[in-house]
Amino acid sequence: MAQLVPVDPFDLIIFGGTGDLAMRKLLPALYHRDCDGQLTADSRIIAASRGALSQDEYLASVEAALRENLGEGDFDETHWSQFSKRLHYAQADAFDHENWNDLVDVLAGREDRVRVAYLATAPSLFGPLANGLKTNGLVTDSSRIVLEKPLGRDLESAREINNAVGECFRENQIYRIDHYLGKETVQNLLALRFGNSLFEPLWRRSAIDHVQFTVAEDLGVGGRVEFYDGVGALRDMVQNHLLQLVCLFAMEPPSSLDQNAVRDEKIKVLRSLKPVSAENARTNTVRGQYTEGAVKGKAVAGFRDELSAKDSTTETFVALKLEIENWRWSGVPFYLRTGKRLKAKHSEIVVQFQDVPHSIFPEQEYNVSPNLMRIRLQPDEGVQLSVMAKEPGPGGFDLRPVSLDLSFAETFGIRYPDAYERLLMEVLRGNPALFMRRDEVEAAWEWIDGIIEGWQVSKLKVDSYVSGSWGPTASSMLLDRDGRAWHQES
């Protein structure tokens, strides 16, 4: 395991500190880092929120959340008593900047510490909260601010947020989170591409037929249904997570892991995306919404049944064909799909290489199928390479695909840290390389806005799909039209 270096003493203020993200992800992540000795003695975590809560009430809610959300057997009474000493609660209303005394008091005299404000709130509060920090004199030279997604709902709202936060913090103090960038296997994509010389000559149009990106979830939208309605899968998953995966997969080799070297290469990919418009929205994109069905043998309701307003046309599934207009990728389609209530939680990138140029095995009964590389993101993270091999035995050549399979869990045999564990440490260390720069977020929105406009102009309808399936049939048709098919697990 990589050596864990403790981070400098810090004050981390979590706005929305009693909310779902803080309780489910951020505090468990910090607890794990504390257990591994990465949080120095003098570091503190301050939950800020609108409600009046005593310190005891706050601690009780964190303890309950940790017991529920840490892995089995990970909660430890002794460690909890040590960790809880770091926790503080401060009342602060985003729109009432005059009454931030709790926060001002708790931070007074600690200006030399690393100070991070994590906004785990609705994006409409990002501007007001940044402004509240500034007007209360809480922004120090070493301050950082972390913005959770969604960063707006289109280019215009994203710009407004960026402008408002930008009036209070410099760009290099702003950390826009996309938690996919903190996932071990997503980082492994960098290791695979740039830690091996084997693949680089093949990573281009001359060797690759097409690439498939799947981020499938078996869960529905659950308690977020009212929020999700009107957002949809394109804004929730493609604008950020899937486009970031495409960028890491398709970018040119950066000169280093320096914060701007990687981001400079990613932005070039975003700027090379062929726009989707009203003309090609119907042929290049698919929208779907789940109806009732069964997932893992359990009956589940449809999206509209979960909503109070039953006539929603919000997509819970999206599939699209993306084209990158540059020398490396011209003519190589990238097919993307993501959806809720699909058959399984399953995320992977599948690279299909070109067919052999000429088959010397004409008599064999199997076709020589193209080599596939599967980069499994979750679950069972790993890489699988399928190659053709001869079935043992005398006689002619019977070929079939066999797998060279690398499972990271089996190879490294350790717990995979949650993405937030890494990302929080990167913020505290002051390394923004794994966070999105303003130009990236805005370029991604610009492309997504084009699709949404294309949908509106072409009146692209939402196809229904049964919960527990792999999405609407139109998703298969998208590839079928090009003579291809999704490589899904059955």
Ligand code: BG6
């Ligand atoms: C979030 C989306 O960003 O990512 C959710 O808002 C989605 O809708 C989640 O469920 C998926 O994350 P993960 O890490 O479970 O793949």
